[in-house]
Amino acid sequence: MDEIDEKLLNMIKGNARMTYQEMGNALGMTRMAAKKRVKKLEEAGIIRGYNTTIYREDEVTMMIDITTTPESFEKVLEYVSTRTAFVRQIFRTTKENHIHIVAASTDISDLKYLLKMIQKSCGEEIEHFSCHAVTEIIKDVYGGVRYDKEQRKIRTNQKDI
Structure with a gap:
């Protein structure tokens, strides 16, 4: 996990409904790059779920x-x-x-x-x-x-x- 992953986690901690496009824009990357990072964090068990x-x-x-x-x-x-x-x-x-x-x-x-x-x-x-x-x-x-x-x-x- 790197600094970008940490920033991504802090962003979605307060808003798990954030779109990949919004994540990408905030992190200076494409929507697909943000999506791949989220998927990697899910597969690693760092993101364990999304709650309402x-x-x-x-x-x-x-x-x-x-x-x-x-x-x-x-x-x-x-x-x-x-x-x-x-x-x-x-x-x-x-x-x-x-x-x-x-x-x-x-x-x-x-x-x-x-x-x-x-x-x-x-x-x-x-x-x-x-x-x-x-x-x-x-x-x-x-x-x-x-x-x-x-x-x-x-x-x-x-x-x-």
């Missing part, structure tokens, strides 16, 4: 942190990764036996039920369990969100929130 980020004012996002007993990590990880469509992301962190989960729903009762089921099904295997609802998004480069400190507003590529 949908803003829903009524959606609640929750961060869930679980630390398991050493022998139960895989069991708990299997459980939380197969439970529900409300789980958006699961991360293994550098903290020993730690799982960080991001879950979201338009109905808080869905998330409360998810927490209850994790505790009920994995309670014996969990050493630490905590959760926090997100109250404000400060920055989300993948969702096209940036924070305007002056106006204390969240701005997207499209509009103010």
Whole structure:
């Protein structure tokens, strides 16, 4: 990956719908050259997919942190990764036996039920369990969100929130 690939990735990070022509123009190359670079990045697994980020004012996002007993990590990880469509992301962190989960729903009762089921099904295997609802998004480069400190507003590529 070279400097041009880095520039290309930064451009499409905030707008994956950018055309090859727009990419080429911005990078000083042809549409086909830009397309070949994108294809190469996809094949290398650097670009792993394209998502649509949908803003829903009524959606609640929750961060869930679980630390398991050493022998139960895989069991708990299997459980939380197969439970529900409300789980958006699961991360293994550098903290020993730690799982960080991001879950979201338009109905808080869905998330409360998810927490209850994790505790009920994995309670014996969990050493630490905590959760926090997100109250404000400060920055989300993948969702096209940036924070305007002056106006204390969240701005997207499209509009103010």
